Amino acid sequence: MAVPKTVLWERDPHTAAKHNLLKRYLEPWAPILLSRNDTITYAEGFSGPGLYSQGEPGSPVIALEAFAKALQHRPGRIRMVLVEGDKRRESELKKQLGKARGHHSDDVVRRLHLNTHCGECHPTLLEQLRLQGCLGKPLFVLLDSYGGPDIPFSLLKELGKHRSTEVLVTFQPQFLTRFAERNEGHRRSGDAAFGGTAWHDVFKQPSKQKFTFLRDQYRETLRRAGFTHTLFFEMVDEDGHVLYLIFGTRHERGLEKMKEAMWSVDRDHGVRYRDPKDVEQQQLALELEPNTGPLRRILLEHIAAAPKGLTVAKLKTFALLETVYKPSQVTKLITDMRDAKVVTTTPRRVTADTVVVPHVSPPQASGQAEALTLF
Ligand SMILES: C[S@@+](CC[C@H](N)C(=O)[O-])C[C@H]1O[C@@H](n2cnc3c(N)ncnc32)[C@H](O)[C@@H]1O
Structure with missing residues (x-):
């Protein structure tokens, strides 16, 4: 101008x-x-x-x-x-x-x-x-x-x-x-x-x-x-x-x-x-939902780098200080990732004190594994 x-x-x-x-x-x-x-x-x-x-x-x-x-x-x-x-x-x-x-x-x-x-x-x-x-x-x-x-x-x-x-x-x-x-x-x-x-x-x-x-x-x-x-x-x-x-x-x-x-x-x-x-x-303008995809990826990397997991409170502070995202966007993302079995939350309910770790699939029973291989 x-x-x-x-x-x-x-x-x-x-x-x-x-x-x-x-x-x-x-x-x-x-x-x-x-x-x-x-x-x-x-x-x-x-x-x-x-x-x-x-x-x-x-x-x-x-x-x-x-x-x-x-x-x-x-x-x-x-x-x-x-x-x-x-x-x-x-x-x-x-x-x-x-x-x-x-x-x-x-x-x-x-x-x-x-x-x-x-x-x-x-x-x-x-x-x-x-x-x-x-x-x-x-x-x-x-x-x-x-x-x-x-x-x-x-x-x-x-x-x-x-x-x-x-x-x-x-x-x-x-x-x-x-x-x-x-x-x-x-x-x-x-x-x-x-x-x-x-x-x-x-x-x-x-x-x-x-x-x-x-x-x-x-x-x-x-x-x-x-x-x-x-x-x-x-x-x-x-x-x-x-x-x-x-x-x-x-x-x-x-x-x-x-x-x-x-x-x-x-x-x-x-x-x-x-x-x-x-x-x-x-x-x-065609993107109607807030684009929190990058935050999901950034959070996952951050969680994976902490062997004992991280509390939701810590993840919120991380989002505030190190990303363009708001702390209030973290709770919903963690809940979605828990439901999609991408992370595990302890206790299951997501509050500030909940600890988040990457989800690990339980090992399959050997009989089941064989069945899958056979068919
Ligand atoms: C972008 S406008 C400010 C608009 C105002 N903040 C608003 O949003 O309504 C910039 C103003 O700074 C004044 N200005 C320009 N150089 C200046 C200077 N060195 N010191 C003080 N004011 C100055 C201009 O006269 C103009 O009114």
């Missing part, structure tokens, strides 16, 4: 998918964290105007609605720190947030603190977060630029120093694969985003693997910044342009909730959104 110049622009289908993902994550995120903390913060470094040209809400307004809902049922406060580089868009954002806030009760409004700032994402965002004492406390940061690379590693590192920070970053690989090999300036902006030069190996990759290589390099960048668990969600627009949303957290619960959000947007695979006009998407 060309970078828009007007204050508002049209929302494309993959932005709608991104908003859906954000909403599905923030709706559980806010109440879970409010149940244990007095104040939590949501921040954006590229907030946008809060509105699209056909009247759809922008990400800060979607977040506000999720937070207003959470504050109706929980005590505590939510702070929103929103940075936008374009003055006209920041003014529109203020207006949209004011309007959205007006629909909620005085009690909710009193506990929902809104701060918008016009400035460059870096360093304005960090300065504001410091000034308002948000670092070191629960903080979710959306860095949703047009795809960059325009988020410096130094910003990620500052955010990643704090255990309770989570980030969701938009990353677009095309620009670097197309222009950075021959342009030193673009290569340097890549170095600033990745915090090093290891990503230059993308120039040696076969064309088909360049995007996934950069995606994995970016996940590694988030890990180096301190976000021990990362997930990606791929979005492809109608012209086949790829954009990744990359999530980083140190918390298994955050990882689990983000996976649930991703699987609610992509019910088949949990990792991508393709524009309905994209040809490949039309083929994918």
